Amino acid sequence: MAISSACFFFFLCSLFLSHGVLELEASHHVDQNLQVSSTTPKYQPYRTSYHFQPPKNWINGPMVYRGIYHLMYQYNPKGAVWGNIVWAHSTSTDLVNWTPHDPAIYPSQPSDINGCWSGELDDTKYEYYTIGTYNPDKDIYVPDNGSVESDLGLRILWGWLNESSILVDDIKKGWAGVQAIPRTIWLDKSRKQLVQWPIAEIEKLRGHQVHLPQQVLKGGLSLEVSGVTAAQADVVISFKVSDLGKAEVLDPSWTNPQVLCSKKSASVKGSLGPFGLLVLASKGLQEYTAVFYRIFKGQNKYVVLMCSDQSRSSLNNSNDKTSYGAFLDVDPIHEELSLRSLIDHSIVESFGGGGKAVIAARVYPTLAIDGQAHLQVFNNGTENVQITSMSAWSMKKAQIS
Numbered sequence: 001m002a003i004s005s006a007c008f009f010f011f012l013c014s015l016f017l018s019h020g021v022l023e024l025e026a027s028h029h030v031d032q033n034l035q036v037s038s039t040t041p042k043y044q045p046y047r048t049s050y051h052f053q054p055p056k057n058w059i060n061g062p063m064v065y066r067g068i069y070h071l072m073y074q075y076n077p078k079g080a081v082w083g084n085i086v087w088a089h090s091t092s093t094d095l096v097n098w099t100p101h102d103p104a105i106y107p108s109q110p111s112d113i114n115g116c117w118s119g120e121l122d123d124t125k126y127e128y129y130t131i132g133t134y135n136p137d138k139d140i141y142v143p144d145n146g147s148v149e150s151d152l153g154l155r156i157l158w159g160w161l162n163e164s165s166i167l168v169d170d171i172k173k174g175w176a177g178v179q180a181i182p183r184t185i186w187l188d189k190s191r192k193q194l195v196q197w198p199i200a201e202i203e204k205l206r207g208h209q210v211h212l213p214q215q216v217l218k219g220g221l222s223l224e225v226s227g228v229t230a231a232q233a234d235v236v237i238s239f240k241v242s243d244l245g246k247a248e249v250l251d252p253s254w255t256n257p258q259v260l261c262s263k264k265s266a267s268v269k270g271s272l273g274p275f276g277l278l279v280l281a282s283k284g285l286q287e288y289t290a291v292f293y294r295i296f297k298g299q300n301k302y303v304v305l306m307c308s309d310q311s312r313s314s315l316n317n318s319n320d321k322t323s324y325g326a327f328l329d330v331d332p333i334h335e336e337l338s339l340r341s342l343i344d345h346s347i348v349e350s351f352g353g354g355g356k357a358v359i360a361a362r363v364y365p366t367l368a369i370d371g372q373a374h375l376q377v378f379n380n381g382t383e384n385v386q387i388t389s390m391s392a393w394s395m396k397k398a399q400i401s
């Protein structure tokens, strides 16, 4: 019965335009053994509230048709693992709230040509998602008029987030895989890199707001942010460091930000940092996910490291708790260090430096769930940092299914 999660990659196919006509290569193997009947448990501490996720199973990419976003995803009406796949269909006008529709496509035979679509990128290397008519006899797909939109005015990147729990837990909770919050992408004013930012529509879900006044956060201290639903929140904070003189020297061998973040986790004291947010934290800090900065003195400039440290995110050691990191192209002498985290029960999506680095983590706390989750601003460096602004919002539930 065991199946590797990698199997799911098989379903991450999309339609690609090839010389005006979509050429389909289809493969979908329906394995009866992979169909388990299960009921989704009522107690769902990890289920997200404003990230798109189907009732069960797998998701594919979105497409736009006459101004309406369509999301087709793999769905197994009979079980929590894949098998018996139909293409389920939801539509949205804002990429936040969704209306479910009847499944778009059913498999018509055990090894069904309609089951999974893939193709080749043409010379233009552009990817399009379209609605159209598929002619099974000729194996040709013709997109409808108006379904290929060359320029939406915005470039939207919509990723998919894997679980980092073990397969038995995925089966137990009855679902696996969620969509990230769609991001707008644009070229930074330096013209050196792309930046990513959650689509503005997500702010419609912001409810009660808590604000912290500008203040100094002394080395070794932390501040509890109360009054928001910490398991379902949007947090925006900015820091300013006035004295960089004590910054730790960056060893020239520390070139891999992820390795550096694992070596220097939130619990390793530094001078300028770690400072940032403790999210999905339990009352006694037995569990927390730490999203933070450290500032180092490099060869001829200061180097800012952003980390998302999952090492203490859960007391359950069966989950993958790898930390992630990125060096951020921000000059801490002249610029504030901003951080935004979208927290949704088992997701922490963090945007550093206004979207210059983005880290999305999946975490499964056992204590810091729902009303037991806390949010803190922390500074575990020896030097003071200034919080220049901080707002946190309780997030409402999106309409998803």
Ligand SMILES: *[C@@H]1O[C@H](CO)[C@@H](O)[C@H](O)[C@H]1NC(C)=O
Residues within 6 Å of the ligand: 145
């Ligand atoms: C699609 O649009 C083109 C150009 O606007 C038009 O010539 C053609 O007849 C349309 N086709 C259909 C099936 O509506």
Ligand SMILES: *[C@@H]1O[C@H](CO)[C@@H](O)[C@H](O)[C@H]1NC(C)=O
Residues within 6 Å of the ligand: 005, 006, 008, 009, 162, 163, 164, 165, 320
């Ligand atoms: C998803 O995560 C699981 C468990 O960590 C891993 O085994 C699997 O390879 C991942 N799948 C994809 C498609 O990345």
Ligand SMILES: *[C@@H]1O[C@H](CO)[C@@H](O)[C@H](O)[C@H]1NC(C)=O
Residues within 6 Å of the ligand: 266, 267, 268, 269, 278, 290, 378, 380
């Ligand atoms: C801060 O550092 C101390 C000492 O290293 C450590 O015990 C504590 O867990 C750290 N705090 C966080 C939030 O990691």
Ligand SMILES: *[C@@H]1O[C@H](CO)[C@@H](O)[C@H](O)[C@H]1NC(C)=O
Residues within 6 Å of the ligand: 168, 169, 316, 317, 318
């Ligand atoms: C926690 O860990 C145990 C042992 O590895 C595992 O069986 C269990 O399913 C895990 N998950 C939860 C949510 O407790």
